[in-house]
Amino acid sequence: MSKKTLKTANRSKKSPRRVNWWILGALSIMLVAAITINVIQQNQNKVDPVAIAPNEISQDKSIGSADAPVVVVEYGDYQCPACGDFALTVKPKIMEEFVNTGQVRFVFRSFQFVGEESQWAAEASECANEQGKFWEYYDKLYSSQAGENAGAFKKENLEGFAAELGLQTEQFNQCLASGKYTEKVKSETLEAQNLGLRGTPSLFVNGIFVEDGSHYEVLSQKIREGFEK
Structure with missing residues (x-):
């Protein structure tokens, strides 16, 4: 070649x-x-979350002074792991430093989207609220998370939580079985969606959405800024 x-x-x-x-x-x-x-x-x-006026948010599930200068609103799902972390590690610090001292009123709103058990848990918390035990039930739910829609919040367990917390069980069980709070929970979830929220927990301070508000350092700083306005 x-x-x-x-x-x-x-x-x-x-x-x-x-x-x-x-x-x-x-x-x-x-x-x-x-x-x-x-x-x-x-x-x-x-879509960025829009601002909300604190006086436009129902405060039936709230704790702290009605005259507090700062209102913190949490939108949460009882099956959300990040919400559980916030409820058990961050919220107690906020309670001790700001709520118990009369500086903050803390409000909870349902944003239940993980699944059917989220809806059941939220309805159960409303039934507990009838007996003045909302926050105790809130803590019980978050401390009892065991995976998403895996049976942790089946109705027998929700009734058991009520008994553990000393609620009047017959009243609670009838309330839960009646579904009387189904539409209320759904309306709060729709409210969260209309605000442009895309996840939980979502936190507002005096009506302003707080990015990364589930972190103590971020939320506490925004609360302190709220005192200055």
Whole structure:
């Protein structure tokens, strides 16, 4: 084989490799473009939570002085692990430092979206609220999490929690069985959705949504800022 023929043969062997690199390059560009477009679309569709007026929020599930200068509102789901962390580790600090000293009124609103057991748990907490035991039941629910829709909040357990907390069980059980608070819980969830909330726990301080508000350092700082306004 002549040198010319050999070079031609070598070029023929190399050309598929060049083609492969071109294909890979083109695919990479297409992938980056697709990701960029997706991110842009997500940002365009993103709705920031709107402000709420504290006096427009029902405070039937609240604790603290009615005259407190700062109102903190939590939207939570009883099956949400992050809500459980907040309720058991952050909220007690907020209670001790701000609520028990008369500086903050803390309000809970239902945003139940994880599943059916979230709805049942929220209705049960309303029944506990009838007997003045909402916050005790709130703590019991969050300390009893055991996975999502895995039976932790089946109705027999919810009734058992009431008995453990010393509620009048016949009244509680009748309340839960009646479904009298089904629509109330659903309306609070719809309220959260209309505010643009996308997850739980979601925290507001004097009506203003607090990004990363489930962290003590962030929430306590926003509360202190609320004293200055």
